[in-house]
Amino acid sequence: MTSQVRGVQLARLLGQWHALPGRRRSPDYAALAGAVRGLLADGRLPLGVRLPAERELAQALKISRTTVTAAYRQLRESGHLASRRGAGSWTMLPGNHRVTSTGLWTPLDDVDMIDLGIAALAAPPELMPAARAATEDLPRYLGGAGYHPTGIVELREAIAQSYTERGLPTSPDQIMVTSGTQHALDLVLRLALSPGAGVLVESPTYPNALAALAARRARIATHGLAADGAGWDTDLLLGSIRQGRPKLAYLIPEFQNPTGHLMAGELRERVVAAAHAAGTDLVVDESFVSLPLDGTPVPPPVATFDRHSRVISIGGMSKPYWGGLRIGWVRASAPQVQRLAAARVGVDMASPVLDQLVAVHLLAEAAGIVADRQAQLTVxxxxxxxxxxxxxxxxxxxxxxGGVTLWLELDGPISSALARAAEEVGVRLAPGPRFGLDGTLERFLRLPFTLPAAELVDAVGRIAAVRYDLDRAARRQWREPTVIA
Known part of the structure; x- marks a missing residue:
């Protein structure tokens, strides 16, 4: 069944849709159409969703119906909207668009774009030698079917050893290898979360985690993180768990995405105790745990304080190594791993053996690779x-x-408008609302520092230029709302 967005919901997502870039004023209908295209481009408005009727949206935005009609017409002409008389209008995208590495839709001709929507590094030089060594190891696996639902034993041993070295004794039976960290999260949600169950997440948080929770039809509650270095409000977080008693809580304690906060060891212990008392399972995303900067010590893993199998840890190779190596993992109790493996068979059977062998060789060189990554990221x-x-x-x-991102507080609620403006000058941004719910976080922007320094400096120059233009456009455009009688 096709989903539908109501007028008030779309109005909330659109935010300050008048604030479009440019030295000349755009008509209101063009501004509105551009804002809807922006929501489609950054994933906040899904494909195949029925938009509100023209009159309903006009009332929600306090503008004339004529403006909405003209905007919808422009969206149909650009291939972003399909309409059928008497049935409504549905979002779509033109045929000259593609899916990018962020999972978002962009034009095919944007090859020169400085993409700051991706928080991941290019492959390390050690990848090619590891791939060659992996092909030499492969023949000993070719005599079997190649299906290893929990992963090949060599890789599970290497991952278990990395946890043990962090102070959390782990056996290979407690590890399941997945096709990336997102796949690990999806499998955990399939096992631990029934449709409609309550989930607590940080705000802001990882957009793809929100998408995975929405796909499970979870009831999402948020715990707000401070914009400054304080991060988690201890009383608020623990109170949200104790009083809300969510079925599951999703946390990123190490260099949180997008804020970069690091959760203190004392709070980790108290969160686990609160989760046990409330009957809440904790899903701990450790994607950035290998990337402390400036010699920052990392507290013990959250699972160190778990005595009741309440903590499921997920991680992967994407951030410290390479996103193209689709290797992730789950660390849980051995019985939980077996249940996850059984659930996995209905999804993708197993991860590629060759990729797992590459991962084995990279993990053997982890100390040198990670040190080089830390130095590169610091610069x-x-x-x-x-x-x-x-x-x-x-x-x-x-x-x-640590981590790979800056979380910026802007000088106004302009994040979405700035992202649309930057796209015009060859810079792709991830606006703040992508990391929250219902169009909030317009005063914030995530900037990763995973590109070469020269590209980052160039991108900031372009962003600063369009920020200036945005001010000029906004001064000309804001006016009193139209009264609809």
Whole structure:
């Protein structure tokens, strides 16, 4: 059945839709059409969703129906909307668009785009030698069917050893290899979450986690994170677990995506105790645990404090190594791993053996690879911070002690409009509302420092230029709302 977005919902997502870039004023219908295209481009408005009727949206936005009619007509002409008389209008995308590595739709001719929507590094030089070594190991697996639902034993041993070295004794039976961290999360949700169950997440949080929860029809409650270095409000987080008693809580304690916060060891222990008392399962995303910067010590894993199999940890190779190596994992109790493996058979059977062998060789060189990554990220982070301080000094940011992203507080609720403007000058951004619910977080922007320093500095220059143009456009456009009688 086709889903539908109501007028008030779309109005909330559109936010300050008048704030379009450009030195000349755009007609209101063009501004509205551009804002809807922006929601489609960054994934906040799904494909195949029925938009509200023209009169309903006009009332929600407090504009004339004629403006909405013209905007819908422009969206149909650009291939973003399909309409049928008497049945409504559905979102779609033109045939000259493709899916990018972020899962979002973009034009085919954007090959020169500086993509700051992706928080991942290019492959390390050690990848090619690891791939060659993996092909030499492959023949000993070719005599079997190649299906290993929990993963090949060599890789599970290597991952278990990495947990043990972090102070959390782990056996290979407690590890299941998946096709990336997102796949790990999806499998855990299939096992642990029934449709309509309550889930607690941080705000802001990882957009693809929100998408996975929405696919399970979860009832999502949020715990707000501070924009400064404080991160989690201890009393608020523990109170949300104790009082809300969610079935599951999804947390990113190490260099949280997108804020970069690091959860203190004491809070980790108290969260586990609160979860046990409330009957809440904790899904702990450790995607960035290998990337502390500036010598920052990382507290023990959350699962260290678990005595009741309440904590399921997920992680993967994408952030410290390479996103193209689709290797992730789940660490849980051995019985939970077996149940996950049984659930997995109905999804994808097993991860590729060759990729797993590559991962084995990369993990054997982890110390050197990760040290090089940390040095690279430190240089790139500092270059990005320097450019922002010079070109956009009114934007506020707390320097992260690890991870790969900055979480910026802007000088106004302009994140979505800025993203649309930046796209016009060859910079793709991930606006703040992508990391929350219902169009909130318009004062925030995530900037990864995973590209070379020169590209980051160039991107900031372009962003600063369109920020200036955005101000000029906004001064000309804002006016009193139209009264609808």
């Amino acid at each position: 790139q982070r500092d270059a990005l911070l320097g450019a922002l301080a010079q070109r956009l000094p009114d934007w506020r940011v707390t320097v992260p002690r």
